[in-house]
Amino acid sequence: MQGPGDALPLIRQYRDWLQGSPPEDSPERPKFFTHGTVVLDTNVLLSLYEYTPAAREQVINALTSVQKRLWLPHQVGLEFVRGRHRVIAERAKALKDAxxxxxxxxxxxxxxxxxxxxxxxxxxxxxxxxxxxxxxxxxxxxxxxxxxxxxxxxxxxxxxxxxxxxHDLVPASVEANDPVLPQVAELFGPNIAEPPHPAEIRRRVDEASSYRFPNEIPPGFSDSGKGTPLAAAGDFLLWEEVVEFLAASPERKRLLFVSRDTKEDWYEPEELGRGRRPWPSLASELRMRAGAELRIETPGQFYRGVNRFLDAEIADETYEEIDRAAEAADEVTITELEAPHMEPPSELVLSAYSAAGLHNTSLPRELLPHLRNVLNWWLIGVTAELERRPLYEAEPRITVAAAARSASPPDPDWLPGNCLRLGEWPYQSSSWIAPWFAHIVNIASPGDRKILQRLAAQQLDSKASD
Known part of the structure; x- marks a missing residue:
């Protein structure tokens, strides 16, 4: 409802900042479901691998009610097909460790x-x-x-x-018979974006790293410094694709963006008297550049809206699964992407070194900071996984791996097992070694070298017994 002052230039120009978070009973909300372009963030699609089969079927059926308005950005599609195995592997590890x-x-x-x-x-x-x-x-x-x-x-x-x-999903199923991927492909049909030109991707990455991230302009500035500049710019690359798509389609006047990412680079910090809301600057930018209105919702809000406005049938138990998956996203996970750029807490490092039988000062002094960070995070994770030490309260989940046993390397940079010394590493012909681990092991003292390799071998043995 418009007030008498809404036509004034100052009120109109800064209306996104003057309004609170869009209420769920807003009279404009149904139009985003019935006439808006719907974009699902990568985390929403990957959640399909976390649901039980019954809940997943209901969610897929609910999504068919907005199928004609779904659009898949290239960035989301790329992150989805690359992230499937990781989600299942993390679930399997969590259940194994439970x-x-x-x-x-x-x-x-x-x-x-x-x-x-x-x-x-x-x-x-x-x-x-x-x-x-x-x-x-x-x-x-x-x-x-x-x-x-x-x-x-x-x-x-x-x-x-x-x-x-x-559960119907295990890591091997993603390789051999993924039940989710065909359903997602059928859901989007031809409504998927072509990859942007490499030169355009480079321009956008440069803009993110040199201008937007240093000035904390949403979205995605919290990822600055994580991994490569290209990896860090993922959210911004997605945003640029969406803005460009809507700007090229004058008939598309509304964007409903669904994501369980509620970090500070998408949501403004909470202020006294007002709850958290998506950054108003995102709505202003989309309106200015594409002439479209923006609404951002979490999966729980979105699926309840689909039920309410489009008569999709979703059981209460399914809503509970959706909400739990969103809450689990707030748990801190340290991956190979974050580990080099995050220094772990000193008390965790000391506990891990003690449990491993290492001395923090015995490792080579010339070890670069990013390699030392990766090693420390791995030691924290492996000593907890092998039950060498008690877990600290709110200790992050760690997925950094030193070695793997598989038909092909987890990443093209990984080295065959024979890169480590014969007689010290037991899986010379049946393993792959992370390059950071190979480097550290090969410059470590004989005593430390054997301890590190023994821990990595025991970690592989524990995975093989799953």
């Missing part, structure tokens, strides 16, 4: 109860000289007694975790 993590948490619970008992014992002896009560307490609340109390809960929790492995 029983060990559960056992560690139950062990922590045992130690916490015993610690509380010891605290009370100290009080009894110190302030009441009641050694009899102290000894009675020790006999009643022993570690064995706590384990006995926890045993039934432990069986139930382990059973539930093991039941989660009953």
């Amino acid at each position: 029983p060990g993590l559960l056992n560690r948490k139950l062990g922590d619970a045992n130690r916490a109860v015993v610690g509380a008992r010891q605290f009370v014992q100290e009080l009894l002896v110190k302030y009441a000289w009641d050694t009899e009560a102290s000894e009675s307490l020790a006999a009643k609340i022993s570690s064995q007694a706590v384990d006995a109390l926890l045993s039934e809960w432990k069986k139930e929790l382990i059973s539930l975790v093991q039941g989660l492995k009953d």
